[in-house]
Amino acid sequence: xxxxxxxxxxxxxxxxxxxxxxxxxxxxxxxxxxxxxxxxxxxxxxxxxxxxxxxxxxxxxxxxxxxxxxxxxxxxxxxxxxxxxxxxxxxxxxxxxxxxxxxxxxxxxxxxxxxxxxxxxxxxxxxxxxxxxxxxxxxxxxxxxxxxxxxxxxxxxxxxxxxxxxxxxxxxxxxxxxxxxxxxxxxxxxxxxxxxxxxxxxxxxxxxxxxxxxxxxxxxxxxxxxxxxxxxxxxxxxxxxxxxxxxxxxxxxxxxxxxxxxxxxxxxxxxxxxxxxxxxxxxxxxxxxxxxxxxxxxxxxxxxxxxxxxxxxxxxxxxxxxxxxxxxxxxxxxxxxxxxxxxxxxxxxxxxxxxxxxxxxxxxxxxxxxxxxxxxxxxxxxxxxxxxxxxxxxxxxxxxxxxxxx
Numbered sequence: 001x002x003x004x005x006x007x008x009x010x011x012x013x014x015x016x017x018x019x020x021x022x023x024x025x026x027x028x029x030x031x032x033x034x035x036x037x038x039x040x041x042x043x044x045x046x047x048x049x050x051x052x053x054x055x056x057x058x059x060x061x062x063x064x065x066x067x068x069x070x071x072x073x074x075x076x077x078x079x080x081x082x083x084x085x086x087x088x089x090x091x092x093x094x095x096x097x098x099x100x101x102x103x104x105x106x107x108x109x110x111x112x113x114x115x116x117x118x119x120x121x122x123x124x125x126x127x128x129x130x131x132x133x134x135x136x137x138x139x140x141x142x143x144x145x146x147x148x149x150x151x152x153x154x155x156x157x158x159x160x161x162x163x164x165x166x167x168x169x170x171x172x173x174x175x176x177x178x179x180x181x182x183x184x185x186x187x188x189x190x191x192x193x194x195x196x197x198x199x200x201x202x203x204x205x206x207x208x209x210x211x212x213x214x215x216x217x218x219x220x221x222x223x224x225x226x227x228x229x230x231x232x233x234x235x236x237x238x239x240x241x242x243x244x245x246x247x248x249x250x251x252x253x254x255x256x257x258x259x260x261x262x263x264x265x266x267x268x269x270x271x272x273x274x275x276x277x278x279x280x281x282x283x284x285x286x287x288x289x290x291x292x293x294x295x296x297x298x299x300x301x302x303x304x305x306x307x308x309x310x311x312x313x314x315x316x317x318x319x320x321x322x323x324x325x326x327x328x329x330x331x332x333x334x335x336x337x338x339x340x341x342x343x344x345x346x347x348x349x350x351x352x353x354x355x356x357x358x359x360x361x362x363x364x365x366x367x368x369x370x371x372x373x374x375x376x377x378x379x380x381x382x383x384x385x386x387x388x389x390x391x392x393x394x395x396x397x398x399x400x401x402x403x404x405x406x
Contacts, residue, residue: 001098002267003119009034009264015257022254026165027274028117030257031264032126039130043079047138051078062195069145074194076138077187083131084183090127091174094120100271104171110232111242113171115275119264121170125161128177132158153298156291163288167274169232175225176292179299181217185210189310199313207310214306218299226292233289236280244275 014030021029055063055074066074094101098120104112136154139146164170185206192203236242255263263273311320 001094001100001118001120002270003032003035003123003264005035005123007034007038009261011257011261014260018255018257018260021165024165026162027255027260028122028167029165031119031260032122032165035123035126036130036133039127040134043083043131043134046079046082047075047134051075054078059195066194070194072142072145073190077190079134081184081187084180084187087124087128087131087177088180088183090124091177091180094124094174100267101171110235111244112271113232114169114236114280115167115242115244116271117167117170117274119267119270121173122165122167124177125164125170125173128173129158129161132161149298149301152294156294156298159291160288160295163284166284168280168284168288169229172225172229176222179218179222179295182210182213185213186306193313203313207313211303211307211310214299214303218296219303222299223296226296229292230289233280233285237282237285240279242275242279244272 009031013034017030017033021027021033052063052075055078063071063074098118100116100118101121103109104116132154136151136158139151139154143151160176161173164173188206189203189210192198192200192206197203263270266273308320314320
């Protein structure tokens, strides 16, 4: 299937991006640079403009009271929700509508799955790469908010989808993008907590959908797909090359701008246009496999944390609300500790209740006509005793009390 994106690649942009594409040995990158830039601009626009306007219109009080950290998180979740719905629908459409892709599903057609190119597959990969580029920048800039785990996820996803422009395993791009089927429910779960719907029936139903789609799409479907892509790559390395065509095309062959635009317009001719007699470099296989393993490992880890987080929202026996320490999903641990310290400081008696330590000591000494031996006085109270004498009570931060009669 040819690229269905309504805007064809501008010739000037193809020519301008070819030096980068040639340097990276990714000839098809130049044909989809306009889609990558469009996707990146779209997600940036959603984050900067659409999310604030939409959120202030729908949840004006909640959005206005968010602190800076939660505000960034909120806008990122809006973008993530849109992207996950959009890319999942786009991937499913290509999987079911691309007849050329359907024809290479049989197990013996592993060479086609490794090297074949279609414009539709390139479009899906480009919208994914545009998002993961945006996500990488956000996770790098706000690493104190999203943590090292999310940055590792962004780097791995960016690497996996960037390597495909040689072309390399275009067939599997929409397969692995179905990971995103669980992301809308993950975002809804997060918004439930911020909209005072924690423990509600809405969050309970969403939690069931979240865990089932995450387990089915990321752990079952994802790991099975990883096995098959690993198997295809292993067979290609074992064979050493491909005999699909006798032409000396494919990476690192350098195409002209006119050649690329001609290939872009040929539905059948484009399929093997970049294949030739190339072989898979060992570094390419290792880079892809290591990134894929990183993503799968993070999914397994996050699934366990997700179960803990969801159960913490509900009462026993199925939930663990009120039992143990709360788990905060996707939050860096140092931020959890900082939040705990802030909460502890909020309930600690402050010196404002009775003035400063120095002021409290001076008032006590004046009332007693003598010094009061205390180092950490937080408040001073004066009272008349039944025998007519005066009493000064000094409360210390160490919960010690000194009482003396006048």
